Amino acid sequence: MTDDLTRARTLLRVGGAITLLALLGAAGVYWLALNFTPTEASQGLAQKIFYIHVPAAWGALVSFTLCGLASAAYLFLHEPRIDRFAASSAEVGLAFAAVMLTTGPIWGKPIWGTWWDWDPRLTLTLLLFFIFLGYGALRSALHDPGERARFSAVIGIMALVLVPFIHLSVYLFRTIHPKPVVLRPEGPALPIEMLRTLLVSVGVFTLLYVGLVTMRYALGIARDHAEANAGGPDA
């Protein structure tokens, strides 16, 4: 049992180191963005938030997708470690989604003249944010570890399946969100310096994801350990 705590401590240290590295990287991205990346002609300095908004959206998408895939895997394998990973990924996804949802309006106000716009990608992130808030609430309301894992896996899968429906339904509304500038068939429309900064930032956020999930996973081990020692079920 104490092996668990040793492992948790090691993972926490490793995750912490990766997170620290990623945060330094994020500072580096802004140093790059402010000093070496051209300022967008019509939007001015406000566009610089792009280098955090887009990678955060990317991070949220990666987190929720991996949570959904891990959820499907859990239902086949019933492996508690997969459940712990799915839960960690969902929680980190919430943090990224929160960053995306707060930087969006800050960017939107000066450029679009409105804090909020029901654009497909913003709405998708908002709804996923709500679904995974519910996911977290459900987890904390359940005490049977097996039940908690199965229920969250079902919601993780359902959320993944819902994504195209959200996108399609909201897309039919008029959108003022910038059209995709990187992933489009004709190739990126972004100036090469901006693209480079963006890609560095996406890399940094991916690293941040790895760091945070590792830390959250370590906490999951510690929590399970505490739960197991707090007493078993009524047999």
Add this chain to the structure above:
Amino acid sequence: MGEFFRVALAVAAKDLRLELRTRATILSAVIFAALVLVVFNFSRDPTAVAAIDLAPGVLWVTVAFASVVALNRAFTVEREHAALDGLRLAPASRGALFVGKALANLAFVLLIEAVTVPLAVLFFELPVATAGWGLPLILFLSSIGFVAVGTLLSAMAVKTRFGELMLPVLLLPFLVPPLIASAGATSRLLAGRPLSEVVGWLRFLTVYDLVFVTLGLLLFGAVIDE
């Protein structure tokens, strides 16, 4: 296959019988829906906003909330005396149990709509005649989706201490896409547009239903089986 539907119908018939005997949930869901309609009416400045502009949104919010009230009931009846274990002991596929619970829920939601929609027509002077058969079709299609997702989620929510609160939190985000489709299609139809103009939304609802009914059949076992 006969086995599948025999079990599904037995479960659905049992739920209907239980509900008709107590009438507790359906009655409160209907009253709740009527009250929501009344409240909405007074939230509108009649000199600035025409009832017809607000009506599709009001109708669908009311239907969605009333459905949550009905869906909350679905598994509380199985929780008392561990009746769910009784279902799980049956030599039946989990899909059949899901369909049984979902069919009963569908009946309840349609019943609530049968009361709510005429009330909305009355309160908001909706020109339902212009909408024709499109409106019942939209109601039916969206109810299937509501119920498929709602049955799965309510089986989980009932295991928590504040299940009645947990269900809407889990369910409403999943209902947003079909609600967008339904409200959009409803407002077109009420504005006198032809049915052909909402075919896209109808297709959207049909695909949503197919996908989530399938998911329910596949995942219900993971929800109820330890």
Add this chain to the structure above:
Amino acid sequence: MPSPEAPLLEVRGLVRRYGRTTVLGGIDLSLGAGEALLILGPNGAGKSTLLRTLAGLARPDGGSVRLAGAPVAESRRRVGYLAHDSLLYDELTVEENLRFAARLQGPVDDGAIARALATGELTPQRDRLVRHLSRGQVQRTALVRALLHGPDLLLLDEPYTGLDSASAASLTAFLQGCIARGRTVILVGHHVDEGWEVVTRVAALARGKWILETPRPASPLETTTRYREALRG
């Protein structure tokens, strides 16, 4: 097809966990037709979990439970399970509850329902809501519900709880009839004398493991003594 000498119930290395707690730590058990096992054990020993796993309500985390050679999940019709809870609907009548349980198993036979009501001495109460029944009547309805489809393996979790002495005697007589017809019975109980007449084997569970597993000793007193010794260790 299982060979005729194969035991009806074959449990090997059964493990069931609750999170990281091991509730059942490797249970072996083999019972043939006409055998009746009484399982004793302190609270929290895993008795109910064992019964739920045998009934196919809980998935084993390790080992296997086979009924006539097949996994339980595929032979649910062979199992009758009486739980702590009645598994009944309060707002349905006794007969409606039984009919519903029967429909879950297969086509309903009116004669079987009538016979079941008679067996449970519930014919006068057939049209009463379960909500209005006495404790003993609820227990008898639950029992009849569990046995309705003629299962080969009866899993009874404290079946004598809530029964008066007359009902207890008729339950014992009923179980004797079942065993005579080649059914297999597992009883979980608190007292050795509960169902003593029908029992052929006795086992005791503590912390998820057998601490005693034996053919029925000569007397209840001897059983109690051996159980206490096993508990002490």
